[in-house]
Amino acid sequence: MLSDLETWQKEGTIPAKDIEADKNKLNEYGLNRPKLKLKLIGSDRPPEILFGKDAALEGRMYVRFENSKETFLARQSVKKDIDKKAEEFRDKKLTDVTTAQVRRIAFKDACWRNGVREER
Secondary structure, three states: OHHHHHHOOEEEEEOHHHHHHOOHHHHHOOOOOOOEEEOOOOOOOOOOEEEEEEOOOOOEEEEEEOOOOOEEEEEOHHHHHHHOOHHHHOOOOOOOOOHHHOOOOOOOOEEEEOOEEEEO
16 A cells, blocks of 8 residues: 555546535535545654545545645545555465475375374
Protein backbone atom coordinates (compact mmCIF):
# COMPACT_ATOMS: atom_id res chain seq x y z
CA MET A 1 0.00 0.00 0.00
CA LEU A 2 2.83 2.40 0.84
CA SER A 3 4.51 1.89 -2.53
CA ASP A 4 1.17 2.56 -4.23
CA LEU A 5 0.76 5.71 -2.16
CA GLU A 6 4.32 6.78 -3.02
CA THR A 7 3.70 6.57 -6.79
CA TRP A 8 0.15 7.95 -6.64
CA GLN A 9 -0.29 10.98 -8.89
CA LYS A 10 -2.97 13.54 -9.43
CA GLU A 11 -4.52 13.34 -12.87
CA GLY A 12 -6.45 16.56 -12.73
CA THR A 13 -7.02 19.54 -10.47
CA ILE A 14 -10.16 21.45 -9.63
CA PRO A 15 -8.86 24.85 -8.48
CA ALA A 16 -9.85 26.35 -5.14
CA LYS A 17 -11.58 29.28 -6.89
CA ASP A 18 -13.99 26.84 -8.62
CA ILE A 19 -14.75 25.15 -5.30
CA GLU A 20 -15.27 28.50 -3.54
CA ALA A 21 -17.54 29.75 -6.37
CA ASP A 22 -19.88 26.80 -5.87
CA LYS A 23 -19.93 25.63 -2.25
CA ASN A 24 -22.07 22.65 -3.26
CA LYS A 25 -19.13 21.17 -5.25
CA LEU A 26 -17.52 19.61 -2.17
CA ASN A 27 -20.79 17.90 -1.37
CA GLU A 28 -21.15 16.78 -4.99
CA TYR A 29 -17.62 15.28 -4.90
CA GLY A 30 -18.25 13.58 -1.55
CA LEU A 31 -15.60 15.66 0.18
CA ASN A 32 -17.78 17.77 2.47
CA ARG A 33 -18.08 14.88 4.91
CA PRO A 34 -15.90 12.12 3.43
CA LYS A 35 -16.62 8.55 4.51
CA LEU A 36 -12.97 7.56 4.21
CA LYS A 37 -9.85 9.38 5.44
CA LEU A 38 -6.23 8.28 5.55
CA LYS A 39 -3.93 9.64 8.21
CA LEU A 40 -0.28 8.57 8.20
CA ILE A 41 1.73 8.80 11.38
CA GLY A 42 5.37 9.85 11.57
CA SER A 43 7.67 12.71 10.70
CA ASP A 44 7.51 14.11 7.17
CA ARG A 45 4.01 12.68 6.75
CA PRO A 46 1.56 14.28 4.33
CA PRO A 47 -1.61 15.90 5.60
CA GLU A 48 -4.66 13.70 6.07
CA ILE A 49 -6.09 12.52 2.75
CA LEU A 50 -9.85 12.78 2.24
CA PHE A 51 -11.40 10.35 -0.24
CA GLY A 52 -14.54 11.44 -2.07
CA LYS A 53 -16.87 9.87 -4.60
CA ASP A 54 -15.92 8.10 -7.81
CA ALA A 55 -15.46 10.48 -10.73
CA ALA A 56 -17.16 10.12 -14.11
CA LEU A 57 -13.84 8.90 -15.56
CA GLU A 58 -13.49 5.16 -15.00
CA GLY A 59 -11.13 4.20 -12.19
CA ARG A 60 -10.80 7.78 -10.92
CA MET A 61 -12.05 9.48 -7.79
CA TYR A 62 -12.06 12.86 -6.06
CA VAL A 63 -9.38 13.42 -3.43
CA ARG A 64 -8.43 16.34 -1.23
CA PHE A 65 -5.78 17.01 1.37
CA GLU A 66 -6.98 18.18 4.75
CA ASN A 67 -5.16 21.52 4.49
CA SER A 68 -5.89 22.17 0.78
CA LYS A 69 -8.69 24.06 -0.88
CA GLU A 70 -8.03 22.32 -4.20
CA THR A 71 -9.59 19.01 -5.19
CA PHE A 72 -7.79 16.42 -7.27
CA LEU A 73 -8.71 13.59 -9.59
CA ALA A 74 -6.65 10.49 -8.89
CA ARG A 75 -6.71 6.75 -9.51
CA GLN A 76 -8.72 4.63 -7.06
CA SER A 77 -5.77 2.31 -6.36
CA VAL A 78 -4.96 3.69 -2.89
CA LYS A 79 -8.61 3.55 -1.83
CA LYS A 80 -8.80 -0.06 -3.03
CA ASP A 81 -5.68 -0.87 -0.96
CA ILE A 82 -7.27 0.66 2.14
CA ASP A 83 -10.43 -1.38 1.61
CA LYS A 84 -8.47 -4.64 1.64
CA LYS A 85 -8.40 -6.86 4.70
CA ALA A 86 -5.05 -7.46 6.41
CA GLU A 87 -4.87 -11.08 5.20
CA GLU A 88 -5.00 -9.90 1.58
CA PHE A 89 -1.56 -8.31 2.03
CA ARG A 90 0.00 -11.55 3.26
CA ASP A 91 2.05 -13.72 0.94
CA LYS A 92 0.23 -17.02 0.52
CA LYS A 93 3.19 -18.92 -0.94
CA LEU A 94 4.79 -21.61 1.19
CA THR A 95 8.21 -21.12 -0.40
CA ASP A 96 10.03 -19.07 -3.01
CA VAL A 97 11.28 -22.22 -4.77
CA THR A 98 10.50 -22.32 -8.49
CA THR A 99 9.72 -25.48 -10.46
CA ALA A 100 13.05 -25.13 -12.29
CA GLN A 101 14.85 -25.56 -8.95
CA VAL A 102 13.10 -28.84 -8.08
CA ARG A 103 14.45 -32.23 -9.19
CA ARG A 104 12.47 -34.52 -6.94
CA ILE A 105 9.68 -34.35 -4.37
CA ALA A 106 9.10 -36.89 -1.64
CA PHE A 107 5.96 -36.83 0.50
CA LYS A 108 5.78 -38.35 3.94
CA ASP A 109 2.68 -38.68 5.96
CA ALA A 110 1.70 -40.52 9.06
CA CYS A 111 -1.30 -42.71 9.56
CA TRP A 112 -2.75 -44.41 12.57
CA ARG A 113 -3.46 -48.13 12.52
CA ASN A 114 -4.83 -49.83 15.57
CA GLY A 115 -3.74 -46.90 17.74
CA VAL A 116 -0.12 -46.97 16.45
CA ARG A 117 1.38 -44.23 14.34
CA GLU A 118 3.10 -45.53 11.19
CA GLU A 119 5.24 -43.57 8.72
CA ARG A 120 4.60 -44.19 5.06
